[in-house]
Amino acid sequence: MALTMVSLAAIAGKPTAASAQLVAEGRESAARLYALLVGSSALHGPVGLAEQILLCFDRALAKLHGVNLAGAEDDDDAAGNGNGRKRKPGRGRGLTAASAAASSKRMRVSNAGGNGARIERKATMDDKFLWRKYGQKEIKNSKHPRFYYRCSYKDDHGCTATKQVQQSETADDDTASPVYIITYFGEHTCRHGDDAAAMVVDGGEEEDQLSPAQMVISFASSNGGDASVSWPCSGDDAQNNSETSHESSPPEAPAGEEERLRPCTAAGVSDEPIMESTPPAPELLADLKPMDGCLLDGESLFGMDELVYFHELSAALGLLDRDWGAPV
DNA sequence: CACATTTGACCGAC
DNA sequence: GTCGGTCAAATGTG
Numbered sequence: 001m002a003l004t005m006v007s008l009a010a011i012a013g014k015p016t017a018a019s020a021q022l023v024a025e026g027r028e029s030a031a032r033l034y035a036l037l038v039g040s041s042a043l044h045g046p047v048g049l050a051e052q053i054l055l056c057f058d059r060a061l062a063k064l065h066g067v068n069l070a071g072a073e074d075d076d077d078a079a080g081n082g083n084g085r086k087r088k089p090g091r092g093r094g095l096t097a098a099s100a101a102a103s104s105k106r107m108r109v110s111n112a113g114g115n116g117a118r119i120e121r122k123a124t125m126d127d128k129f130l131w132r133k134y135g136q137k138e139i140k141n142s143k144h145p146r147f148y149y150r151c152s153y154k155d156d157h158g159c160t161a162t163k164q165v166q167q168s169e170t171a172d173d174d175t176a177s178p179v180y181i182i183t184y185f186g187e188h189t190c191r192h193g194d195d196a197a198a199m200v201v202d203g204g205e206e207e208d209q210l211s212p213a214q215m216v217i218s219f220a221s222s223n224g225g226d227a228s229v230s231w232p233c234s235g236d237d238a239q240n241n242s243e244t245s246h247e248s249s250p251p252e253a254p255a256g257e258e259e260r261l262r263p264c265t266a267a268g269v270s271d272e273p274i275m276e277s278t279p280p281a282p283e284l285l286a287d288l289k290p291m292d293g294c295l296l297d298g299e300s301l302f303g304m305d306e307l308v309y310f311h312e313l314s315a316a317l318g319l320l321d322r323d324w325g326a327p328v
Numbered sequence: 329c330a331c332a333t334t335t336g337a338c339c340g341a342c
Numbered sequence: 343g344t345c346g347g348t349c350a351a352a353t354g355t356g
Binding site for chain 3: 329330331332333335336338339341342
């Protein structure tokens, strides 16, 4: 479902056949979702959202094909104008004065020691929230260390939100495009962001459960600006993290980024238990917006419209999850 | 000087 | 005993 939106991110800067495939799959899933929602009279809002999702995928596909396949567009009747709006490197959109000030501090973050810091910032700086790294650990069976962050407002507001960032060892081997798995824990009580405050309302029930939510971020190496953001739908990962004390990413995942995205886009892949155990955390949803704010090197992922879809869809998810939580 | 990162050590869970 | 998460002193940067 919303997870399918993951594929949207695949249209980032460097379109490839693989990303086209992913988007196509995502679009297919969205179509299924749409069919489901249409059948349910009580879900008019989500129906509209599903339509928007479909439009997004259509545009993404059209854009991909236009660039990549030179007009070899197959099924998508997309309006075709994948109007590639580039997102500005948004600065502190919706931040309060306090957070904006703090954000500027963040920007002058020092590189004490240097190594690895760039990677970490890459994976984490594009956050509405201010995170402070408090640890780094080598994880067994994982080539890359895991970085531990907590909300910078922990001391000030007692904010308990934390997140863990780990580079997947699956994607960087051959693609040189690292995939970062970000697992969120806890709830932002600092509420330094407008959206954060709004989100807290939505995800209230999980506030203190430390129910982790995951997202996968793929960054290109220096050349591309190819980036993608994935929802906490990666079945295995999310489940592992929720049921156990968040294991490291499964080493057996062979295909890296694609493998992580596929479960999201493929229909019928045990979404329900995943969503049940790890609903999209509010802070995760909020994170999606800042994500666009600091895309690499001015490269854009997708337009603001798509981002709005992300946002709205997240709200819709709340409804859907409840329905799915109580299967008929 | 203030603040953030680094990194070894500590602690709890399994 | 091992492993993962956190702490805190040391260190670097603006």
